[in-house]
Amino acid sequence: MIWLEMTAEKDGLFEDPNFKADDSALFSDYTTPLSRLTGKVTWLRPKQICKSPCLFPDDFTEAYPKQGILGDCWLLCACNMLLKSRYLLDQVMPPGQCVWGKRGYTGQFWFQFWRNGHWTKVQIDDRLPCINNTLCFSRCHSPMAFWVALLEKAYAKLHGSYERLWAGQVCEAVVDLSGGVAERWSLKKSVNTPGGKSLFPELSEEMRKQSYISCCVHEAPMGASEQGQFHALNVMEWKDVKTSAGAQVQLLQIRNPWGRRCWEGAWTERGSGWTLLDPSCSADLLGHTKEGEFWVDEMEFRQKFDEVTVGYPISEDHCLQSIYTGSLLTHTQQIGGSWVKGHSAGGCRNNSSYSSNPKFWLKVREGGEVLMSLLQHGPWSSLYNSQKRKSVGNTPQHPYYQAIALHVWKVPSEVDCMVISGTVCPVTSCVPHAHSQEISVQCRLPPAGYVILPSTYQPDCSAEYTLTIAQKIPRKAISCQERLGQAVQETSHVCVMGL
Structure with missing residues (x-):
């Protein structure tokens, strides 16, 4: 592991000399739209942003990442994997770190990422990039929770700058945050799905619950053309439901890291698909839909999305679990x-x-x-x-x-x-x-x-x-x-x- 010493300032709070709170941490070559922020970003600690900051909110559903103006949806989708596995979360963000309001707080946090075959330690201070006293990059749905913003800063430091996170692959972030294995399948070329078969039969119902699954579009989702031509989203849940006529429909709940439901189709909040189900079933599924989430059926999923990333689950003994058989390797x-x-x-x-x-x-x-x-x-x-x-x-x-x-x-x-x-x-x-x-x-x-x-x-x-x-x-x-x-x-x- 690589350990970088921090320097203490007179106020007792750490300031990282290796990742300074200035434009050198934001930019590498000024070739992305991020360059428009030159000279506009201020760096604030969480105590300067809100009154009672925390790492995680009491309501864990408010801990999900929400994307800011940085194009790192690929990283945020992988971050959702950590919320499914306490073991992986503790591996990447070791517990017991002193936080705001606690005795011994020094403004220092550390993370671990799997790089080049081993866990690499990255330490940071908690000064975060803001515009108008608000985080300008990733945050949690809860404005008082800061685990995502801190992890993003540590990952940016690992790469050299925030700008180097502008584009990437979900599968790479999954490996970096788990030390495991991720597979990427095309939904447009059947030869790239396992065995050349349909994607969904390859994943059993149990493995759908345990595996980490993300989906990507290579063109902007409907109603969101301002975001460019690549976007990654999370598959949160699978539901097999029956229509009033007795037909079986497989629904997938998708979470958009933008935090808004930029989607059109039969299963949006006012879509026609819900009229096919029993009203109580429709009300139940829609009632469990949070901000930034929406539903699609299997056919719509295949038509609208281009590829899927599946991460192998990892047990607390650090054993990989096969996404094909469910067996622990x-x-x-x-x-x-x-x-x-x-x-x-x-x-x-x-x-x-x-x-x-x-x-x-x-x-x-x-x-x-x-x-x-x-x-x-x-x-x-x-x-x-x-x-x-x-x-x-x-x-x-x-x-x-x-x-x-x-x-x-x-x-x-x-x-x-x-x-x-x-x-x-x-x-x-x-x-x-x-x-x-x-x-x-x-x-x-x-x-x-x-x-x-x-x-x-x-x-x-x-x-x-x-x-x-x-x-x-x-x-x-x-x-x-x-x-x-x-x-x-x-x-x-x-x-x-x-x-």
């Missing part, structure tokens, strides 16, 4: 690696150098569900420029993510791992290469030996990554060895080893 192993130019950066299967990519020997002794994820390490933000910057070989980390993929082959023995050819079809893979922070492959593997090969699309692209393998097997039955060239001891259900 009780054994997880993480292995760090790198692609090095001229040595182990062979590129995609179209290149003759493909077999020079890193290889991992996987021994499955008891068949079952296996989840593999490849997390590529991003560049450190300007926050850490004072620290020693990591490099791969002699090449500094690339400032953008590479297009990456995972392929898995069945092989007779460990020796055969060294002669993998790009012309032989793998048993499973993630296709195609994607410019993503993380990609994953979920499959069922029978007992056998396999080789896992992570690759970038272009050859000679240096980068670091973390490979994660998770399976439902007893922890006691696992022993893994990572030393290069050492024979794998077949005393476990699954053994993973770098070659």
